[in-house]
Amino acid sequence: MESILSYIYYGNTSFENQEDLLQLLEISIYFKLNLLKEIIQEKISNSINYSNFFQLFFQNRNLKSNEIEIKCFEFLNQNFSQIQKDENLFSLTKEEIIRFIQFKQEKKEIFELDFFQFLSEWMKKSNKKLRGKKYRHKMNVKKRLSHSFFSLFDKDSISKKVFNKLKESDFILPKSFLLQKMKQKTKFYKNFPQFSDSEIEDIRYAKKLKKWINDNEFFSKMKKGYSAKKDGFNCQNWHKAVDNKGKTLVIIKTTDNYIFGGFTQIGFTTDKSKWSKILQKENFDYITDQNAFIFSLRNDKGNRKPEKFSIKKNDTKYAIYYDYFNHGPAFGGNAGSGDFILDSNLQSGCSKFGNSYKLPNKANFQSKDQSNSYLAGSYDKWVVDELETFYLKFSKLIFFFSIISIYSN
Numbered sequence: 001m002e003s004i005l006s007y008i009y010y011g012n013t014s015f016e017n018q019e020d021l022l023q024l025l026e027i028s029i030y031f032k033l034n035l036l037k038e039i040i041q042e043k044i045s046n047s048i049n050y051s052n053f054f055q056l057f058f059q060n061r062n063l064k065s066n067e068i069e070i071k072c073f074e075f076l077n078q079n080f081s082q083i084q085k086d087e088n089l090f091s092l093t094k095e096e097i098i099r100f101i102q103f104k105q106e107k108k109e110i111f112e113l114d115f116f117q118f119l120s121e122w123m124k125k126s127n128k129k130l131r132g133k134k135y136r137h138k139m140n141v142k143k144r145l146s147h148s149f150f151s152l153f154d155k156d157s158i159s160k161k162v163f164n165k166l167k168e169s170d171f172i173l174p175k176s177f178l179l180q181k182m183k184q185k186t187k188f189y190k191n192f193p194q195f196s197d198s199e200i201e202d203i204r205y206a207k208k209l210k211k212w213i214n215d216n217e218f219f220s221k222m223k224k225g226y227s228a229k230k231d232g233f234n235c236q237n238w239h240k241a242v243d244n245k246g247k248t249l250v251i252i253k254t255t256d257n258y259i260f261g262g263f264t265q266i267g268f269t270t271d272k273s274k275w276s277k278i279l280q281k282e283n284f285d286y287i288t289d290q291n292a293f294i295f296s297l298r299n300d301k302g303n304r305k306p307e308k309f310s311i312k313k314n315d316t317k318y319a320i321y322y323d324y325f326n327h328g329p330a331f332g333g334n335a336g337s338g339d340f341i342l343d344s345n346l347q348s349g350c351s352k353f354g355n356s357y358k359l360p361n362k363a364n365f366q367s368k369d370q371s372n373s374y375l376a377g378s379y380d381k382w383v384v385d386e387l388e389t390f391y392l393k394f395s396k397l398i399f400f401f402s403i404i405s406i407y408s409n
Contacts, residue, residue, distance in 0.1 A: 054088040073103045199253045228387040235344040245391035250329045253386045259298040260375040262331040289319035315356035332356030350380040
């Protein structure tokens with residue numbers, strides 16, 4: 001009561017213990033005292049520790065403060081290995097665990113093996129609680145809960161190491177959904193080992209790329225030579241890793257989960273002066289590649305299926321753009337207005353789709369904005385989440401003869 005009166009008369013208050021804070025928070029929510037509510041929530045959030053975590057988390061069920069729940073999830077996430085030893089953790093409801101999973105997914109956090117061990121134990125205990133008239137069969141409960149949880153996980157949230165541990169272990173959880181997922185991934189990794197740690201996790205995408213590239217030797221032996229997540233979003237590093245490698249496959253995934261890219265039989269380079277002297281071409285900013293193509297694997301525009309887009313007959317000389325470390329991969333068009341081009345930070349870019357490569361079959365674009373946003377969701381507002389580049393370890397000499405053979409035709 002003293003705290004409330006102090007706030008009413010003086011516009012401030014002192015904080016004694018957590019019980020007072022929670023009572024004061026409840027009153028501030030009821031009377032819609034938003035400023036007091038914000039002050040208390042901040043104070044409570046900053047005071048979370050091992051001794052008061054569960055008390056605060058469970059009392060917040062009545063308060064329903066989203067801010068406090070998020071702070072509790074942050075604390076749980078950072079200290080899970082210690083907190084999981086506390087029996088109170090098994091008092092979490094299914095809905096609370098689901099919200100915690102969603103919280104970690106939104107933050108793109110990786111789920112370690114200890115979390116699945118907790119989930120397994122939680123389900124064992126929950127089976128005993130939930131069995132009754134409504135849930136007579138233990139397996140029915142397990143199946144329902146398995147689907148409730150494991151439908152939330154995607155490939156990015158489970159590391160390959162954890163995945164292999166789950167596959168080798170005698171878990172009770174993967175009997176339904178997870179077992180099905182693991183079988184799909186096991187088959188996928190067996191048939192397409194080059195994509196074992198790639199954004200390309202769908203067997204349909206891998207089959208499409210294999211068909212489009214139409215080069216079994218390259219496709220079976222290619223290796224990922226650059227990953228922006230691992231090797232850095234740095235244009236110079238990318239060029240140093242991928243230049244002069246010959247046939248090259250580029251795959252880009254945006255933060256909005258669009259997946260697109262391109263393939264060139266010639267490859268990339270930044271050694272412009274050397275090749276221009278040899279070739280004596282006026283327009284060496286671009287290189288001809290009649291077999292280059294770009295593609296869209298995942299696209300929310302009309303839920304279209306994966307599709308390949310060949311170079312236009314009169315634009316083959318604009319297939320690939322070359323520069324001095326100013327850009328990442330660039331396919332088509334003039335500099336800055338290609339069908340897609342990545343900036344030097346490898347995280348932003350633009351897409352003027354249809355400039356040099358053919359537009360989708362039966363596409364009915366009403367404006368340039370619609371076609372420009374097809375590959376990545378917008379013309380230049382998209383952000384790269386991952387850039388992967390695959391190639392064979394061709395020598396520079398082979399790269400040189402590849403260019404000579406094209407320009408001699």
